[in-house]
Amino acid sequence: MSTPRTHTRRRMLTATGAALALGMVAACGSGNEEAADEITMWTFLDPAGSSGREQVLANLIESYEEDTGIRVNVEVQQWDTMTQQFLAADVSGSAPDVMWVALDQVSNAVEQGALADLNSLAFSDLPEDQLADLRDVYWETMETGDGSIYGVVHSRNYFGIMYRADLLAEAGVDPAQIRTWDDLISAAEELTAPNENRWGLGQAFGTSFADPQILSARLVESQGTMFDDDGSPLWDTDEAIEAMEFQAGFVTEAQVTAPDAVRLTAEDLYELFSAGQVAMINAASVRVPAMQEQVGTENVGFMHYPSEDGEGYAPGSLAGWSVGVWSGSEAAEQAADFVAYMSSPEADEQWMLDAQQPPLYASTAENNADFLDEPENSFLSIVLEGAQEHGWLPPTNVPTAGWRESLNGAVQQVLLEEASPGEAMAAAEQELGTGGNG
Structure with a gap:
């Protein structure tokens, strides 16, 4: 990198600007002084x-x-x-x-x-x-x-449920009717076909390439937040334990999520979605265009998380x-x-x-x-609506790095029967509170 002798400053173009071009950065001063090249x-x-x-x-x-x-x-x-x-x-x-x-x-x-x-x-x-x-x-x-x-936030993302519209249509499942968590479970049961090597709801609890899970949406829905004002996790609570029980239940009770979700990463999940081995997945909106390209625009849908009462939507992570x-x-x-x-x-x-x-x-x-x-662009309206009305943005003014990995690790402990939901959430709270933010 060259050392600038003088500096130039350029404003961001206004909405009425005629062109994206901003013009050449001019060298200022005298002699051979010039800006970084x-x-x-x-x-x-x-x-x-x-x-x-x-x-x-x-x-x-x-x-x-x-x-x-x-x-x-x-x-x-x-x-x-x-x-x-x-x-x-x-x-x-x-x-x-x-x-x-x-x-x-x-x-x-x-x-x-x-x-x-x-x-x-x-x-x-x-x-x-x-x-x-x-x-x-x-x-x-x-x-x-x-x-x-x-910073200016780019590649804005909203988490919800991505679904294979073709597979839902074959099973007679209308995504517009999935308004409650019970609706989601019922739809996933209809879509689960072990003989065809297909699961109704794909999830990934690996601690590498970790994404926010349904667990966080359920917890924020019931508790209002996952963090205290100082960034301390609020996970050793009745609401958090219930959210963990609910999350694990997709595997252990409803059996609509594969047991090997415990080791899958988010990257694995999109590959399974593309291959038609999962009909719905917990997903990032930013991945919709790539999935459209792989399986066809008409075969990919995206929706908000449902809610407990069906009157609105559970908060998707932004x-x-x-x-x-x-x-x-x-x-x-x-x-x-x-x-x-x-x-x-x-x-x-x-x-x-x-x-x-x-x-x-x-x-x-x-x-x-x-x-x-x-x-093919309708999912963007859902993302914009989510950001404006339904989304939940983890605090950025206090350290929260590692929260996704910590919660995924807690889910792993529960599914592998290494800890109860209460023990796993308490341990995750302590781990992030002392290790991630200490």
Whole structure:
């Protein structure tokens, strides 16, 4: 990375901007003083890849490089270990200029001083109407008490139930009628066909590549939260024990989830879904486009978690990746400039239209209502509704990293009969409270 002698600052494009191009970053001052000519970014998205997200990122990088002359070097990382590697690289002084940080580890990064304030670098001059357009649960959770912003949340995710519409139709199951947890269990029973090597509800309780489970939705539904204000887990409670009993019951009582779910990872689950070996799965909305490509758009559906009484929906976990700038970067303003570029209203439209990503701006959804009405994109409306009304976002102002792995480990203990639900939840609470957040 080159050391910048002078800096340039560019505002994020307004919603009425005529083009995504921001123009060449000009060298300032006299003599041979010039701005950094390259920045490095860590992300799990490979610009050389074929997914919609990867292709949009590649297009944005290409146009940014053409417009500014600044090269964006992408170093692709494994998503489940990337943030921890960044925190270690911050200590050693070798972190990338732009970093995609897992939301539940943003607090750790801020506390460590690893992230720069984007407001002071590039975002403070945003027009008020654009800020209002951006302001949602994700933006607000990234904003600190003093107004600092340490990242813009991309690849926004909402957890619910993904289903094979073709398999449900064959079994005569109407997904619109799955409104209660009992409805979900009944549907899964109809869809379970051991002779055909198919299970009604796929779940994955491995501690690698761990996703939020139905357990967390059930617990937040009954208890209102999973964490105290200081980030301490609230898992040694009657509600938490009941949620664990309910979670384990899919395997032990209803027998609609395979016993080997105890060892499966989320990645395994999507492979089974694609192969038709599970009819419904606990799933991330961000995976819908890939599944549509693999098994056909018409064969993939996505819905909210049902609820106890069927009057609403249980809270699905919200997730995403906070794209920020390393505080030790020698090209911090150029890095923030690129974050602003890939987060502009015009870029936001690309992310949604070409990669089927939930938009950052409310106006992006409003201006593209016809796109959201198309059958293959209808899941995005569910995601937006979830974020606005039904979703649950784990706190980002206190450390909660490791909560998914801890809860999956507790489920494993119960299913392997190594602990009772109460013992497993108490142990998980202590483990995360003293190990994960201590």
